[in-house]
Amino acid sequence: MAKKKSSAEKRHRKSEERRLRNKSTKSAVKTSVKKFVTLTKKKAPEAEVALREMIKKIDTAAGKGIIKKNAAARKKSRMQRYFNNMKAAQ
Numbered sequence: 001m002a003k004k005k006s007s008a009e010k011r012h013r014k015s016e017e018r019r020l021r022n023k024s025t026k027s028a029v030k031t032s033v034k035k036f037v038t039l040t041k042k043k044a045p046e047a048e049v050a051l052r053e054m055i056k057k058i059d060t061a062a063g064k065g066i067i068k069k070n071a072a073a074r075k076k077s078r079m080q081r082y083f084n085n086m087k088a089a090q
Contacts, residue, residue: 024068040086
C-alpha cells in the first residue's frame with residue numbers, strides 16, 4: 001500500500017493513462033486485421049500491402065509489451081497462412 005494518498009492517486013492516474021494508450025494500440029491492431037481480411041477476399045495486391053501494415057502494427061504492440069511476443073507471432077503466422085491459402089486458391 002502507498003504511504004501517502006497522493007502517491008496512490010498518481011499511480012492510479014498513470015495506470016489509467018497506460019490503459020487508454022494500450023487500448024488504442026490493441027484497437028489499431030484489431031482494425032488492421034479486419035481491414036486485411038476484407039481485402040483478402042477482394043483484391044490480392046492491396047491485401048498484401050494491408051498484410052505488411054498489419055504485421056508492422058502487431059510488431060509495434062509486441063515491442064511495447066502491449067501484447068505478448070508469442071501472441072504476436074501466432075497472429076502473424078495465422079494471417080500469413082490465411083493470405084497464402086487465399087492467394088493459392090485464386
